[in-house]
């Protein structure tokens with residue numbers, strides 16, 4: 396059984412179904428539920444995703460412009476920044492992308508129940524799951540449960556793991572403007588320690604602009620202050636009008652935990668902490684860890700060994716995330732400046 400119909404849950408379900416396993420996926424939301432996201436995929440992620448899902452990403456899932464260059468702005472400002480050579484990023488509509496993944500899962504033979512929210516396990520064996528639907532509480536037997544229910548995972552909570560899951564809070568705003576000042580068709584990453592331990596960003600999307608920034612919980616500046624400073628910097632450096640946003644949202648990213656699960660319960664994607672703590676890239680890692688979970692489930696002979704088999708499959712991704720976190724935590728503005736210089740010198 397899989398909990399969560401995002402990239403992590405659907406890729407786990409597809410991998411298992413392709414191997415002939417019977418899979419039930421429950422998703423709290425309705426079809427076309429909204430997930431706060433920049434909707435960016437590095438070009439290389441496309442092949443990985445299409446390979447796992449077994450189909451090409453359809454054209455109608457892309458936003459306009461369909462692909463972007465990567466532009467870094469270091470702490471010293473735009474004049475020392477620039478585009479990274481030979482690097483393209485795909486610009487997708489995240490909600491349509493997730494719909495496509497769920498459709499692919501259904502086509503692979505996965506049974507999907509929308510409007511079904513995981514509540515907990517009925518006993519210590521974790522073999523009976525309680526979830527709620529409009530019709531009331533339901534119970535289902537499952538040999539293995541995969542928690543793919545995102546950064547605030549209820550499955551992880553039911554395993555008693557939520558005390559040690561540090562988060563980066565992220566604010567994202569959609570500004571409905573045709574006048575983007577000097578901004579071109581690029582994904583802009585703004586690096587400055589007093590703004591964010593990670594970065595602030597601007598993404599052209601359709602008729603507007605998506606801007607975002609992230610801060611640690613209970614830290615200074617607050618999320619609202621960080622966003623205000625960023626909008627000011629964007630105005631000063633690129634002449635982006637100080638327009639009021641049409642939509643504001645606050646979500647979170649994993650920032651320094653690895654919670655793979657235990658015995659017959661596996662966690663993937665954000666639930667497991669598998670998201671790049673520097674770039675915020677989590678779609679590809681969710682899909683890759685979903686595939687790793689599927690492979691571990693297919694291989695393990697005893698369901699109680701599923702999480703141990705998964706840890707082996709997912710080790711490379713977890714090590715990568717840990718190394719990136721170390722890099723982020725050591726960053727100061729001199730290092731950010733050097734990082735941008737090195738990236739721009741890359742051929």
Ligand SMILES: Cc1cc2nc3c(=O)[nH]c(=O)nc-3n(C[C@H](O)[C@H](O)[C@H](O)COP(=O)(O)OP(=O)(O)OC[C@H]3O[C@@H](n4cnc5c(N)ncnc54)[C@H](O)[C@@H]3O)c2cc1C
Pocket residue numbers: 398399400401402403404421422423424428430431432433434435436511512513514543544545546548549565566567607646647648663664665666670675676677678679681
């Ligand atoms: C503001 C922001 C911008 C981002 N931008 C990017 C980007 O541009 N590119 C990128 O690669 N990554 C980005 N990320 C990260 C990316 O969105 C996540 O890493 C990715 O969505 C993780 O996928 P997932 O399947 O693990 O979880 P999710 O996508 O969060 O999916 C979890 C699913 O579980 C469901 N669910 C939750 N609780 C329950 C429950 N109790 N019962 C049943 N279902 C439940 C939810 O409804 C949801 O559908 C961004 C994140 C944020 C916050």
